[in-house]
Amino acid sequence: MSKQQRLNTNQLLDVLALSKNATAIYTTDDIIIEAANDAMIAFWGKDRNIIGLPLEVAVPELKDQPFIGMLKNVLNTGVTDAGEGIAAELLIDGELQTSYYDYEYRAIKNDAGETYCIMHTAADVTERVIGQKAIAKAREQEEALESEQALNEELAAANEELSAINEELKQTQHSLNKLNAELESRVAARTRELTESEARLRYMLADAPVAIAVFTGRELIIEAANKKVLETWGKTAEVIGKPLQLAIPELVGQDFLQILDDVFTSGVAFYGNEVKALLEQNGIIEEVYSNFVYHPLKDVEGRTTSIMLAANIVTEQVKARKAVEANEKRFRFMLNAIPQQVWTATPEGLLDYVNQVVRDDFGGSTTEIVGNGWQQYIHPDDLPKALNTWVEALQTGKEYVIEFRLLFSDGMYRWHLARALPLIEDGQIKLWLGTNTNIDLQKSNEQKKDEFLSIASHELKTPLTSIKAFNQLMLRTKDAEKLESFVKKSSDHILRLEKLIGDLLDVTKINSGKMDYSMEPFSFKRMLTDSIESVQHISHQHQIVLQNTIDITYIGDHYRLEQVLNNFLTNAIKYSPNGEKVFVDSKIENNNVIVSVQDFGIGIAQKDLDHLFDRYYRVDNTAMRFEGLGLGLFISSEILKGHNGRFWIESEEGIGSTFYFQLPLPN
Template identity: 50%
Template sequence: MTGSEERIRILEQQNRELLAENLRLKTSGRSENDSRDIREAAVEQVRQSNIRYQTIFENSLLGNKIISSDLKILQVNNTLVSMLGCKTKDELIGHHILEFSHPDYKADWQKLQEKLWRKNLPSFSLETCMVDKKGNDFWVSVTSILFTDDGGTLGFTIVENINERKLSQHNLLLRERWFRRMTDIMPQQVWSADASGNIRFVNNQSCAYFGCDEDELLINGWQDIIHPNDAGGCMTAWKHAIKTGSPFTYEFRLRNAGGYYHWFLSRAVPVIDDNQNTIWLGTNTDIDLQKAKETQKDEFLSIASHELKTPLTSLKLYNQLAAKNGSPDKKQEFIERSFSHIQRLERLISDLLDVSKINAGKMNYEIQPFEFNDMVTELTAIVQSTTTKHHIKVEINEPATVTGDKHRIEQVLNNYLANAIKYSPNANEVIICSKVVANNIVVSVQDHGIGISKDDLTKLFDRYYRADNAAMKFEGLGLGLYISAEVLKRHNGSLWIESEPGKGSIFYFILPLNGESLIQENGTDGHSYYYSNFLNINYNPEKYRLEADWVGYQNLESVKKGCMIMLDLLRKNNCSRVLNDNTKVMGNWSEAADWGAEYWFPAMVEAGLTRFAWIYSPSKFSQLAANKTLENVPNELQTRFFDNREEAEHWLNTSTLLN
């Protein structure tokens, strides 16, 4: 007799005994025939009950089993036999249930054993993973109910295969993770809202911009961080979109973690999910730079129309005067004056054409060696002939052979000299210095004019930009420095300015003599130090920090290369603090400021950076670039600027002790 048949026999016997006792009580005092009929009816009732039980147990679409308190299988139905990949019940009966449990989920059955038999709970449910005879794992939902018979307290267990549902949930979770990762690498803020307009999701870009976590944004919403002048119109447009189900599009300003407002273009569309619920998917795209460019473009068009119209009007006037006046001397005077305005038009048109070539990537360069000091001498003489008020003094002009486009580099120096004369109307001297420094030519042009404010310094190289204090006083489209910056960039050089309002300006540029890189590497062990002509890095094991000393003239190439080396050494030494010394830095690296803020600092934080002490360069232009780099650093990074190394080291040492 099998174990299952024996279990059924015991249950049937128990039922018979119970019914017999019940019948004995009911038939007391009745005739023998009546009592026999009642007993036979009771036996038949038990038999029918057992048949129904057996039918339900065996034919259930769910797996059924009876287990003992030691988790051995006493009885199973065919559904569970099939579910576990067996052929007969004997492959299961008498076996321990843990034999069919996934190795990672055996603790689930031990928990069931503890809850039911040790803590005497009437029932217990769980979701766990089982393994069939072929080694295939699958998810099941298990519910066990306690009951008692002569064999003790047993568990009647129902097993449901929920593998498809679990896989669906898993796939849904994977899709959600994929969606989050995808939105986190997007440059836009990504968000979603429910049918009522309540924000339900924001990506990491949103949290980084606002300087708070996702929960704060979901609770507080965006109403308080929209610019007050834009909030009313934005909310009206948003409510209209929700009411009508039409796409939402609006431009507004949002306040970032530093308290500054940026322009954003917000777009959202309604989407109906599987449950027929409406959700809104939206993005906020930073268009602040685009807005600024549009403003500059409008200002440029206004200035350009004025600048082009003025010489044309003068030409027309002088031609009319020459036509009406018959005197040969007067005609000659009008022709000469007309010629000066023709030259002015040529310069304006030439600048416009150069910008067009730069934008199209079609600026041509004729690279060949030339004597730089001869070019300075020749150009100075030409420019001097155009002015009688200013004396152009060549203070230093060291011999140097430069490989580059002589005409384009001459164009840069000519722009410097023209600006120096133009913006120093009350002065009478312009000073040129040209000297060789470590295989580079460094040129400066100094005036004693109106000077440039701190806020305007870094903007002067933007296309169409001119300092506010000069825009309506002096002629020009504001393209000269932009073109100069592009020319020098193509020669692996850079330019910068030192200026003070009311005291004049010094415009600099640097070029490598060979027209190639400024970088000269001197050595590294790939782990604890790096030496070059622009940067020295050492790992200080006693202070657990990197110490970086930047030296000389920097540009985009040197800053990027040095920063990536610093990132590599930070990772290899597993340190979290950096002493960044710019005391010996000269020149401009403002082109790298945005790159440092957007890419390098986040990468350093991810590598473990927590404290960054930055010692200022004496160059104001370099200081401005440093400030710009740290405008939007990650919140978890602590940074501070210093004027000397002692204070910077003290701050880092103190922070190390505190932590």
């Protein structure tokens, strides 16, 4: 405890209880009067308004006297200063008078040995000092008389002086008798005053709002206990006079008895903060929390004779805080368990909490994310609208709803739907609770759907327009040769339209999980040759070359696997407009059938290879040059998965591509 620290009520009561004379308590380097009893106030010739003032302000006539310096020395050194018959000039009833006092400036220390206050006790011994001085003077005169008697020539004068001294001694004796009577009267009055003061103190302690008790001896006999401590213990005044462990048996096995024994042995106070005790109240063991001190009370020789307990019961505060902490912990757990981004903001709109999902998505701590604010993560194109909508919600107290893109730790922006509602209590917004729901997949699906509808409408419209045109030409022509040509071309467009519709139906089946497979044995060689022949009929520019063929019977869906091969072949022809050949190869390797289709066309960029088998995916630089829905490879990949097979692609832009698929053979 520093020298500047003020005393609490319990410490003042404790210190004042030790005083037997005129007493005052001082603290800090300014020698603040913390407390003074009536006797000390009377010595100073002041009233109680001086309590709380520095001593040199309260009693200004002491300023040029040594006492304030002496007090500061005690405070700084911790060494008690005491003396007898010291002279002090005090202003009494408007007149500066000299009085004499026995005094003690005692340094009061804490457990760390630091002086935290000074206790000043004093007794007015003016009459005694005056008497002693008179006696001393008489003795001096007597000694002078004896010296004079040695001188014969001065005998007569010495006799006369001796008579005078005797008369003076009689007067001094009379004064001393009078002084003794006055002293006895003062002692009696002081005794009555102390008794009344002690009675008042006991009355105050009995009704004090803090729990106070005194335990005497190593047996810890309950010497005194006020109403508050008895109420806390769940006991009555009958426990006074009993050993603590017998009066409150539930303390056995807890730490308190051992701590008290240690305080008794060491003479060092023990301070406890929010310590839990199990006490029986109304027949039930209850948890009681308190801030308390076990303060040793010592005799004049410094031996501990008793221990005073002073405790402030904080059970309700501790339980309320623990309940709040538990509720907050459960609340945080629930927020972290939600698979959405959850956040809270102050009534002014400042972000102050984010859950674990936000921290994982953004790759930062709560402190970092809250410090950055949403501006760090919302896409710059979405930020102005988001901020304007947020300001409007703050001003109106209405729900905040908006969609924006958030920057994730992987550097990608993802669409989220943000919603926030204010928590309103007593008509005031206490906080905002918000969620950000990831809608990136829905946004992506919507975009793909829009793209698909655009592509599908375009692709379906093209053959329909051609069919309509050829039908009109067929109605107008009379030339049989032209009519046959128009019918063939119209038929080709009908086949193309049929393929587009078939792809759409297959995707619908895949999405609904109703893609059926007819697993039957068939000639794999025949399937290869038939597929090549079928595609070759409609492609006159390219030569499809079957380099190697395997002659095995394979169990699978002949039609679906032929659909895969046809798709690979038509893609090879479509994306090699300047090529002349397409090579088909087949082999058995590690108990797997592997088929490859190689073209010498435009090739595929590395970044697009992993997406070619995605639904509706079309390489950007080919989408406008080549017709199709972007469904063929997706359907092929699903068919291969249905046969426990797989696929891969090797390609180089400007050189060409090789599409592979693999089918397992039974062991």
